[in-house]
Structures are given as C-alpha cells and as structure tokens.
Amino acid sequence: MTDLGHPDAELTAFATGGLPPAERARVAAHLDDCASCRRTVEESRVVLTALAREIPAPAPPVGRRYRAELRARLQPPTPGRWWARPLPAMVAAGVATAVLLVAVYGLDRRPGELATVEETMLGARLPLLRQYRVIERLDLLEDLDAIRYLDRSGNGGS
Amino acid sequence: MTQGHSDETLCRRIADRDEAAFDVLVERYQGRAYRLAWSLLRNAEDARDVSQEAFLRVYRTAGRFRGEARFSTWFYRILVNLCLDHRRRGSWWRRLLVRDDGAGDPERAVLERQPAPLADPGETVGRTQLMFRLWAAVDRLSPQQRAALLLHVQEELPTGQIATVLGCTEATVRVHLHRAVGVLRKTVRRD
Numbered sequence: 001m002t003d004l005g006h007p008d009a010e011l012t013a014f015a016t017g018g019l020p021p022a023e024r025a026r027v028a029a030h031l032d033d034c035a036s037c038r039r040t041v042e043e044s045r046v047v048l049t050a051l052a053r054e055i056p057a058p059a060p061p062v063g064r065r066y067r068a069e070l071r072a073r074l075q076p077p078t079p080g081r082w083w084a085r086p087l088p089a090m091v092a093a094g095v096a097t098a099v100l101l102v103a104v105y106g107l108d109r110r111p112g113e114l115a116t117v118e119e120t121m122l123g124a125r126l127p128l129l130r131q132y133r134v135i136e137r138l139d140l141l142e143d144l145d146a147i148r149y150l151d152r153s154g155n156g157g158s
Numbered sequence: 159m160t161q162g163h164s165d166e167t168l169c170r171r172i173a174d175r176d177e178a179a180f181d182v183l184v185e186r187y188q189g190r191a192y193r194l195a196w197s198l199l200r201n202a203e204d205a206r207d208v209s210q211e212a213f214l215r216v217y218r219t220a221g222r223f224r225g226e227a228r229f230s231t232w233f234y235r236i237l238v239n240l241c242l243d244h245r246r247r248g249s250w251w252r253r254l255l256v257r258d259d260g261a262g263d264p265e266r267a268v269l270e271r272q273p274a275p276l277a278d279p280g281e282t283v284g285r286t287q288l289m290f291r292l293w294a295a296v297d298r299l300s301p302q303q304r305a306a307l308l309l310h311v312q313e314e315l316p317t318g319q320i321a322t323v324l325g326c327t328e329a330t331v332r333v334h335l336h337r338a339v340g341v342l343r344k345t346v347r348r349d
Binding site for chain 2: 047055060070074
C-alpha cells in the first residue's frame with residue numbers, strides 16, 4: 001500500500017489475476033471502497049487485453065533455415081589458414097609494427113639528411129673526405145656516388 | 159527418441175552433448191524466442207541473431223542448469239539479458255539506422271500490426287491507430303518495464319517467474335508492470 005492507502009503496485013497484478021489469495025482479498029476489499037482504484041483496474045484490464053490480443057510480430061523465420069544457421073554457428077571455427085592462427089598473427093603484427101616504426105622514423109628526416117648507414121660510412125672517412133675540395137662544391141651530402149668515386153674522378157686535392 | 163521429453167530432461171542431455179536433444183529444444187522454443195527478441199529489439203535481423211545466440215548459450219552452458227527453476231525461466235533469462243545488453247550496446251548508433259519495425263512508416267506498421275479485419279471500416283481504422291499508438295508507447299518504456307510487460311502479456315509469465323527472469327523481486331516486477339500499464343492507460347485516455 002502507498003501512503004494514501006491505495007495498493008497501486010498490486011492493481012495491475014490484481015487485474016490479471018496474478019496475486020496470491022491473501023493479497024488478492026486485501027486488494028479486493030480496498031476496491032469495494034475505492035472508485036479510483038476500480039477504474040485503474042478496469043483500464044489496466046482493457047489495455048492488457050488489447051495488447052495480448054494484438055501482439056505485433058513479423059512472420060517468424062523459416063524453422064529449417066533458422067536451425068541450419070544455428071547449427072553453422074554451433075560448429076567450432078575451422079582452423080583456417082596458418083596466418084590466421086594466433087601466434088603467426090602476433091608475429092606478423094610485430095613485424096608490421098617494426099616496419100612501421102622504421103618507416104616513420106626513417107622518413108622523419110629533414111631533406112638532405114643521410115641514412116644511418118651512410119652517415120656511419122661517411123663519418124669513418126671524414127679525415128679522408130676533408131682532402132677533397134669537390135665536397136665544398138656539393139650543396140648536399142646526398143650525392144653518395146660522387147663521394148664514393150672521388151678517387152676515380154680525379155678531383156681530389158685539386 | 160527425444161520428442162516427448164521435458165525441457166529439463168532435454169537440457170540435461172544437451173549438457174552431455176546430445177545434439178538431437180538440442181534440435182528438439184530449438185524447435186520447441188525458436189518461435190517464442192524469436193518473437194520475444196523481436197518485441198524487445200524491434201529489428202528482424204537482431205532478433206534472429208540474438209535469439210540464436212541464446213540457443214548457443216544454452217548449448218554451451220547447459221551443464222550449469224541445475225533444475226532449480228523451470229528451463230523456460232532459465233532460457234528467458236538468458237534471452238532477455240542478451241536483448242537488454244544488445245540494446246545497451248547499440249543504443250547510440252541504432253538511432254542513426256532505419257529500423258525495420260515500420261516506425262518511420264506508420265502505414266506499413268499499421269498493416270503489419272493488424273491481425274484481423276473488423277466489420278466496420280471506421281472502427282477498424284480507429285482501433286488500428288489506437289493499437290499503433292499503444293505499441294509505440296510500449297516501445298518508449300524503459301527496457302526493464304518493457305521486458306516485464308512483454309513477458310507478462312506476450313509470454314503469459316506470472317510475476318514470480320518474471321522476477322526470476324529479470325533477476326529482481328516480485329514486488330519490483332509489479333512496480334514495473336504498474337508503471338508500464340500507467341503509461342499505456344494515459345495513451346488510451348488521450349485518444
């Protein structure tokens with residue numbers, strides 16, 4: 001019962017006969033004296049009966065097809081291709097990540113910068129390179145072929 | 159033969175991986191499962207997917223069914239929880255999609271929802287429009303209220319069984335039903 005004494009929450013259950021006998025008797029006694037709750041019960045019956053009579057639903061799926069789909073979902077997943085398995089997939093993901101990192105950091109250079117290997121190579125030859133005036137004429141140290149063949153070009157020291 | 163067995167017996171057999179028992183149980187419940195899922199989700203594809211998922215859960219977890227409640231109660235609980243989860247997950251993007259319940263096409267929805275013609279055409283139209291508004295109001299109820307109402311009206315479950323399905327007390331179910339019916343009564347009164 002509520003503060004006002006109306007058994008609001010029980011009225012719908014009463015309308016559908018869903019109350020145990022003791023509660024039903026209590027609500028029925030209340031209804032004898034309460035026109036408002038009687039109207040609520042009557043309206044609830046009308047609404048619930050209408051809903052039950054006209055339940056909207058599409059045609060159910062064809063049983064055989066439905067069960068065939070279900071059976072297909074029931075089967076354990078096939079092993080599939082080797083690259084689809086967890087370990088190769090993880091290895092592949094790791095390799096892909098490494099390639100991506102190399103690509104990103106490798107490309108993240110200002111124009112004219114040399115790759116690490118090339119820098120190392122040139123660094124090791126710095127004393128030698130200082131002897132070649134041709135280097136002064138290079139705008140960028142990108143022309144590795146020119147540097148590589150300085151000895152043969154005959155420009156050294158000239 | 160498994161046809162004559164109770165749901166509970168079939169479920170125990172499913173726990174032992176008896177696929178024939180599973181087939182019988184699916185055949186027995188697929189109509190109800192699909193219809194309830196459709197009523198809660200209002201989308202044919204989702205209803206198909208979620209109701210099938212409920213059967214898969216039964217197959218995988220049949221061993222956990224202890225038989226303390228009826229199989230139907232246990233199954234409805236799985237199904238309703240899946241439907242409520244599905245609605246929660248899809249609520250933000252679902253609004254962007256066209257639903258297949260005819261909500262955007264009242265005429266189509268009215269035709270689908272009309273079970274049988276009545277004698278008086280004027281009365282038929284008025285009644286059909288009223289039923290359309292009534293079911294539209296059901297759609298706007300909270301998920302718990304709607305689930306309680308549909309289990310009561312559509313599946314004819316008593317409040318005690320609905321409480322077990324929804325995992326709440328019977329008193330809470332009565333409150334859900336009372337509030338749901340209250341909204342629907344107001345809809346009828348406005349007519």
